[in-house]
Amino acid sequence: MGKDSAPIYVTRPELPSLDDFIPYLRKIWDSRVLTNGGPFHEEFERKLADRLGVGHIALFANCTIGLVTALQALRITGEVITTPYSFVATAHSLLWNGIKPVFVDIDPLTLNLDPDKIEAAITPQTTAIMPVHCYGHPCDVERIQAIADTYGLKIIYDAAHAFGVECKGGSVLKYGDLSVLSFHATKVFTTFEGGAIICPDEKTRQRINYLKNFGFAGETTVVAPGINGKMSEFNAALGLLQLQGFDAALARRRAIDARYRAGLAGVKGISCARGTGETIANYAYFPILVDSDYPLSRDDLYQRFRDHDIVVRRYFYPLISDFPMYRGLPSAAATNLPVADRVARQVICLPIYPSLQDDQVDRILELI
Numbered sequence: 001m002g003k004d005s006a007p008i009y010v011t012r013p014e015l016p017s018l019d020d021f022i023p024y025l026r027k028i029w030d031s032r033v034l035t036n037g038g039p040f041h042e043e044f045e046r047k048l049a050d051r052l053g054v055g056h057i058a059l060f061a062n063c064t065i066g067l068v069t070a071l072q073a074l075r076i077t078g079e080v081i082t083t084p085y086s087f088v089a090t091a092h093s094l095l096w097n098g099i100k101p102v103f104v105d106i107d108p109l110t111l112n113l114d115p116d117k118i119e120a121a122i123t124p125q126t127t128a129i130m131p132v133h134c135y136g137h138p139c140d141v142e143r144i145q146a147i148a149d150t151y152g153l154k155i156i157y158d159a160a161h162a163f164g165v166e167c168k169g170g171s172v173l174k175y176g177d178l179s180v181l182s183f184h185a186t187k188v189f190t191t192f193e194g195g196a197i198i199c200p201d202e203k204t205r206q207r208i209n210y211l212k213n214f215g216f217a218g219e220t221t222v223v224a225p226g227i228n229g230k231m232s233e234f235n236a237a238l239g240l241l242q243l244q245g246f247d248a249a250l251a252r253r254r255a256i257d258a259r260y261r262a263g264l265a266g267v268k269g270i271s272c273a274r275g276t277g278e279t280i281a282n283y284a285y286f287p288i289l290v291d292s293d294y295p296l297s298r299d300d301l302y303q304r305f306r307d308h309d310i311v312v313r314r315y316f317y318p319l320i321s322d323f324p325m326y327r328g329l330p331s332a333a334a335t336n337l338p339v340a341d342r343v344a345r346q347v348i349c350l351p352i353y354p355s356l357q358d359d360q361v362d363r364i365l366e367l368i
């Protein structure tokens, strides 16, 4: 097996046909309504809420600004408990609000914030918990809610990976005070860039809409130091079209996930991460953990893939708590985060996306 075939990347965005998108663009060009809650924005918001089975959605330019705004909307201050095993934007949204992240270790099975370890990290300064549904695998939403209720804390879920995921209570996005989605190019559902906050009621959504539009609550009224977090008509129109293809894309992801699992079942030293709480999964990522009884180290296997033009990724390595702006925090010490520290040194995310072919999956399996 050599470099004769095209590189395989960890993901490849699924797009509708350009011909199908042109009529949407024509409408935008004709109307000259480009942003600020235009007709595509309104329609996408409505149809997205229906598709996800949630009541109230505020669209955003991306998930990171959504997270920053969610924290503002709930007036979160002081300390927030979060996971080190995520993309840096999770903790960055706290720093952008002058909030101190407090890192808590992850559960070895779900790789999400470990509910058993949250209470010990609560101090008088703690105001909220920011868990991540990592890889789209649901957090233990009920136990986290019980802790938040006991201590009077808010919960903001970084749901960047969790588009379409359901657990026994329905959409996983309905849990906590707010959940924030990402529609970035690397996500299961993409509008190039984009995101959304799932809100519990219309009143909260209204406040969030002020915040994402510079704080404007009327032509001459500004009620908060808001930001510009608005989604444009281009992204919203694309989102409408993407909704039509989502179920087919999900079915293909499910088949790839099953092919990997079958192929890796007997491989000593490789384990496949899986969610425990979902009734409907989204197969957003395919993380494997390379154990010490595998003949190669994680980084040697990673390099072997790269040498064969298979561009796998070590999501999430390094841990957020290892980056310079976080590593001085007491909670960032590796001794406080033994599971996350181990998993970050074991993980490789294999390619998974709807247009990945069975023979490409087999090539990847053969390399392992």
Ligand SMILES: Cc1ncc(COP(=O)(O)O)c(C=O)c1O
Binding pocket: 062, 063, 064, 065, 086, 087, 089, 090, 132, 158, 160, 161, 181, 182, 183, 184, 194, 195
């Ligand atoms: C867990 C997590 N949170 C937040 C983000 C940021 O999302 P966005 O790129 O839409 O700002 C990402 C990925 O991009 C992510 O993986």
